[in-house]
Amino acid sequence: MIKLENLVFRYHPKRPLFEQLDLNIDRPGIVGLLGSNGAGKTTLLHILAGLRFPWAGECVVLGDAPRKRRLSWQQQVLFVPETIEMPGQTLQRWLKELTPFYPRFDQVLFETILKEFEIEVPGKLNELSFGQQKKVMLAFALAAQTKLLLLDEPSNGLDVFSKAQLRRIWTRHLPEDTLVIISTHQVRELGAQFDRVIMIDQGKVLFNQLMQTLNGLFSIQRSLEAPTAEAWYSEPVPGGYLALYASEEGDPETEIDLEILMKAIVEKPEILVHLQKKEMYAAQ
Amino acid sequence: MLLNSLNRMGLLFRIEWGKRGKVIIVSILVYLLFMLISVMIPAQYLDMSRNFFPTHLILGLILLTGWQMATLFPEWNHHFQTCQLIQLPATPLEKYLVRLSFPFLVVPVLFLGTFWLFRPVCLYLCMAITGFEIYPFYPYEIRIVSIIIPWTLAMILPMFIPGSILFKRGHLIKSIAIYIVLFICLATISSLLGLPAFSTSSYNDGSIGAIIGAQFESIGTFIKAYNSIAKPIWMGAVLPLAFVSGYWLFKQQEA
Numbered sequence: 001m002i003k004l005e006n007l008v009f010r011y012h013p014k015r016p017l018f019e020q021l022d023l024n025i026d027r028p029g030i031v032g033l034l035g036s037n038g039a040g041k042t043t044l045l046h047i048l049a050g051l052r053f054p055w056a057g058e059c060v061v062l063g064d065a066p067r068k069r070r071l072s073w074q075q076q077v078l079f080v081p082e083t084i085e086m087p088g089q090t091l092q093r094w095l096k097e098l099t100p101f102y103p104r105f106d107q108v109l110f111e112t113i114l115k116e117f118e119i120e121v122p123g124k125l126n127e128l129s130f131g132q133q134k135k136v137m138l139a140f141a142l143a144a145q146t147k148l149l150l151l152d153e154p155s156n157g158l159d160v161f162s163k164a165q166l167r168r169i170w171t172r173h174l175p176e177d178t179l180v181i182i183s184t185h186q187v188r189e190l191g192a193q194f195d196r197v198i199m200i201d202q203g204k205v206l207f208n209q210l211m212q213t214l215n216g217l218f219s220i221q222r223s224l225e226a227p228t229a230e231a232w233y234s235e236p237v238p239g240g241y242l243a244l245y246a247s248e249e250g251d252p253e254t255e256i257d258l259e260i261l262m263k264a265i266v267e268k269p270e271i272l273v274h275l276q277k278k279e280m281y282a283a284q
Numbered sequence: 285m286l287l288n289s290l291n292r293m294g295l296l297f298r299i300e301w302g303k304r305g306k307v308i309i310v311s312i313l314v315y316l317l318f319m320l321i322s323v324m325i326p327a328q329y330l331d332m333s334r335n336f337f338p339t340h341l342i343l344g345l346i347l348l349t350g351w352q353m354a355t356l357f358p359e360w361n362h363h364f365q366t367c368q369l370i371q372l373p374a375t376p377l378e379k380y381l382v383r384l385s386f387p388f389l390v391v392p393v394l395f396l397g398t399f400w401l402f403r404p405v406c407l408y409l410c411m412a413i414t415g416f417e418i419y420p421f422y423p424y425e426i427r428i429v430s431i432i433i434p435w436t437l438a439m440i441l442p443m444f445i446p447g448s449i450l451f452k453r454g455h456l457i458k459s460i461a462i463y464i465v466l467f468i469c470l471a472t473i474s475s476l477l478g479l480p481a482f483s484t485s486s487y488n489d490g491s492i493g494a495i496i497g498a499q500f501e502s503i504g505t506f507i508k509a510y511n512s513i514a515k516p517i518w519m520g521a522v523l524p525l526a527f528v529s530g531y532w533l534f535k536q537q538e539a
Contacts (some may be wrong), residue, residue, distance in 0.1 A: 046539055050370060050371070051367055051538060052539060069376065071374065072371055074372070074374075079371055081367050084363055084364055085362055085364045085365065089302065097295070097302065101295070101372055101374065102373065111429075133449075246342045
């Protein structure tokens, strides 16, 4: 579905953002795109959506080069930016204008999602709060049923209840053949939804793993006392410590805390070597 | 395929008209109101020039089409709107043509239509106030509407297409500034080289005003001197270049 090879992108000729970036995603599902500020998450989404052009390298998304912005390709890809500015139109008029461009748009699904979000739009769209505008846009994005959905910080601006609604909604209504790539910092809230996690830093993909694999490779343990030296990473939390360990054979599978894993990787980059070794082992 | 494309262009036009329609109609009405007010002053002194209405016709068209050209792509100032425009499933050519239809077709047609309807109202009001006699129909207006206006729009507006796409803010002013600088440079170089483009026949004092005035006069001299080749070059090379480069810039626009 997505293949990037030796991708180069720069905002300034002397300051590369991506140098020789490789990435491969071959099946639908929900992919979490993680990384620190300035790592290039949004830029990567822009490149995948054809909104920015790579300087060099190969970029194939749904079998075509995004920079060509072909009509049939654009009908299958939708990018939702972090900041939403809805127009000063009624919802009906906005839908009437936009939906003919998306052949798979499902009006019933759109209304269902809005109902689940508990949103009513009596007036103009730009009169809604930022969070409500975001919900309308997310409902539109899901109802458009494109094959690739790129979401930049979708839960920013949503309250706690809305975040839970969002998780429920895309578990229920996401088409099976859709690949969703979510760039987010809120890994604790959305992490459980991911089928795959990609972490980028300093212009490179640090890892690109299935959640299932990560859950098998690491375990998170909570303890009252300071963890032993075997722990890759630990941090104090109210009532004790939270520690990340490498799983041994026979250990029960636990759900990985992506925030802890990210912090652990920043503190101990050798975790990546551990990941790569396991990956090579699995490949053999 | 063509029908699909025309259908999409119709949909795009509907979106665009939704954004611009009100502004276009209000600005035309405001201009015509200005014309109505301004017609009363000369009418009171029975001193209305026969060029009064044609001047308003041309001035109004230049102002309104210039405004449309200046706001050809206002999306570039807003990230969300830029993303929406670029990723909307329609070909870049369809989006480009629909946008250009506003300064080149929609506004001129609407303005001309309302102008022709509104002029008798102006004249009637003048007559009511001062007993001013309605001018007969100007035969040369046909020439103005059918030749001079399309020609002027075709000569001037396309120059601003690349600028209006390339620059994110104040693009019209930047475009105008670039063309003025280019023009003054060319005129100055031609004067230094003693080419016939430069003429100071009416300026003998050497002041800055005279020098600048001479630069502007030079374009008339240039057109007179090279009339036979200027038009083919302009229509054959410069105009297509403006349209094609504008399209290319639009196609390459990033968010």
